Amino acid sequence: MSLTRECANRSELQGPNVGLRRSTSFRVRETILVGAIGSLFICTAACSDDLQSNSSGGRPVMGAGTSGAGTAGVGVGIAGSTSNQAGGRANMPTASGQAGSPTSSIPLPNNNPGPMAQAGGMAAPPVMPPPAGSGSPPVAPPPAGPPIGTGTTCLKPGNGMYTNPGPYKVAQMQVDLGMIEASQHTGKFTIYYPDPLEASCLHPIVAWGNGTGVTGSGTYAFLNSNAASWGMVVAESQEDNTGSGNFHKAGVDYLLKQNDDPMSKFYKKLTTRAGVSGHSQGGFGASQGSKHPNVVTAAIEGATMIANAKVSVLILTGTEDIVMNAEGLVTNAGGPMFVGNWEGGDHVTTETVAGSLTGDKGSLQFTRLYAAWFRCMLADDPVACKMFMGGAPGNCGICKDPGWHGLASKNL
16 A cells, blocks of 8 residues: 655755755655554655755754754554553653653563662762742753773663663653643653662663654654663653754753652652754754753764764764765764764664564664663763774774674764
């Protein structure tokens, strides 16, 4: 079954040494997969124009209120599913801004917790009180981590196989943060977190933004629940227009506020070092969200960003993605940066649940590197850091893995 939809958006985003496909029309294919989770309808977009490149200066940025021009929309829905596993979506609405109830739990081995510390082994800094009369959550400056690869982590070590679920069970809940932007469709977030939380080790925090047209949490749950199984607490926006970065900032602020709320399950359980992430428009939104004072790293798929002295960057893309020649971006990196370009990887399969369900090798690698990047950059896990260190394309930990079209790094 197929149908064709003509899109009105005719725009292009380009940056230094990187080009994006120009989206002028999309052919939508409906694929039905029948299994334990029910029927999965995957709308995949194929751009009709030729690939284009541009070496002009300036990186692509999504300003507030933009519609995600230059990115391909992805829509994934799950019909007939009653599963509450990590790939499913919780259906437990709660009062605005309040923590909901856990809806899924995946049993995994437990280890004894270490001494109270940030996930990177450092004592937690004092939380700064908000200004008088301010409704904003408290913001503490994130502590500086040790040189990459030299630290230790107080998180459970697991087996280092980051493609697979880590040493923590995973639970999820929904929260509604209300009005974030006037044009939004929803203020809901899905929170993925280790269950139980460590008693004496603080968990790193991450805020995620969906790609254009993707609502809910089902499309990227596989990615963020896996990261949670390795110790992260991820606030995944369910909004489908996240390019401004405001939803990333709201996710970070929510978790920081929960960390300072004695009534919250996250009270004094979280670090103040934050990461941002996203796919497509959500990846560009992560670039904007990285301006939050607590954000120190970003991991994005199908979008571009350049690392600076404050924020390290992981870019995951593929040869069939809308992003081209992303490896060249590392030339201008002012901080740690790693780019992985998967041979045959595309924008709507490799980087979404569609690839995860079919066992796409690129999807498995992206899942692995996404969790490992945050373990390295937010939890100072030396095992995870070794995957990226040594210099790409020849000497990094994953440099000998088959399937990569290109790898590049700087300051690692």
